[in-house]
Ligand SMILES: Nc1ncnc2c1ncn2[C@@H]1O[C@H](COP(=O)(O)OP(=O)(O)O)[C@@H](O)[C@H]1O
């Protein structure tokens with residue numbers, strides 16, 4: 074009794090895990106059985122495969138067809154198993170020679186007429202195929218995406234029939250040629266913001282050191298506007314980062330035209346977003362907002378309006394740079410190294426501290442509003458900055474500020490200093506990376522006692538001071554850098 078085998082992948086987060094589709098056709102009552110922890114989308118694959126074969130004029134043999142997805146102990150999710158299953162059956166029916174298939178892994182969804190429809194995770198599948206020394210068969214529309222994953226042989230047929238013709242040597246498919254180009258969307262520019270010099274300075278420091286930042290200010294002061302301009306100050310992703318981010322978008326089904334992501338992403342989920350929407354997971358595991366913000370910016374506007382659950386779930390990824398999602402039988406990990414930017418009003422009505430309008434319930438209004446943001450979360454924020462409304466005079470003036478491009482140049486220089494010195498940005502350094510002169514150490518000690526900073530708070534103060542010194546091209550942290558950094562810790 075022969076068994077035919079076709080390679081494919083399941084995905085743990087964005088990591089490909091080899092799966093073998095084994096097909097056995099035996100005499101017996103006609104049946105089409107699938108085993109190997111397949112979820113609903115996969116078991117439904119039987120019907121799509123049957124219909125696709127019929128559309129090609131191939132009837133399933135009236136025998137017992139057994140499909141096993143091995144290894145049987147990992148859950149198989151998604152619709153990309155259609156193609157390897159159909160190929161396995163064609164092989165078991167002796168229509169396609171098995172040797173031809175040994176050199177390929179396959180992913181793709183079949184429609185009822187045999188067309189191949191796009192699936193998620195094609196880049197990761199192509200990386201997996203490369204590590205197995207195989208080529209990849211994927212839907213036509215995703216040939217370019219597969220090229221991003223590795224220098225391997227790729228077959229990207231429009232439908233099952235053309236793939237069959239290829240293997241029968243009747244109509245050879247050629248390697249897709251086109252490597253997708255990144256789509257460059259215009260990012261909003263910093264020069265649209267008038268005044269707000271101190272807020273812009275805080276944004277520049279955050280950009281330079283990769284620091285997390287909380288902006289507190291009245292409604293309409295320009296907090297959202299400022300946050301949206303942070304990506305324009307950041308350098309392009311490195312090729313390694315770009316590949317990782319692109320794989321996450323592919324895994325979420327959000328990759329447009331197979332174009333690689335090369336700019337740091339900006340995600341700003343609404344405060345009604347659930348914890349699952351933020352962290353990922355759910356019935357079908359998908360990356361959440363924090364993973365979609367990987368190597369970019371996660372902006373939470375109206376921070377206290379988010380559910381406490383959602384906010385607490387941010388604590389782990391803020392420390393580790395990834396998120397682990399519990400599944401019925403295993404854990405799935407997605408990368409989630411994002412720059413955390415948050416904004417809030419000073420109190421529920423938003424007018425505390427406003428010179429024009431007054432908050433009438435000081436201090437209750439503020440206390441009630443900020444209660445949800447726990448100490449541990451606040452402790453993970455490097456910069457806390459107060460945003461003030463600009464005056465009508467500044468608003469109507471014609472003067473435009475500095476452009477993102479020129480600020481980005483300074484940011485880039487400061488980042489290079491950090492990377493040559495310590496191979497990471499200042500937001501990740503610990504106290505042993507920092508040396509202080511006695512004079513500066515004295516000042517830090519005094520200030521920390523006065524502000525009752527925790528050990529974590531002190532580290533954050535020094536990290537920000539280091540970035541300020543880097544922006545000023547200074548070898549060592551001086552008193553001025555510490556003094557400026559202290560502005561961002563008081564609340
Ligand atoms: N400094 C500024 N320069 C130019 N326009 C501003 C400025 N501050 C606020 N605005 C205008 O006010 C609008 C509201 O700002 P927004 O960022 O949404 O405020 P917030 O998030 O603090 O409530 C912006 O879309 C912009 O049109």
Ligand SMILES: [Mg+2]
Nearest residue numbers: 293296297374
């Ligand atoms: Mg806003």
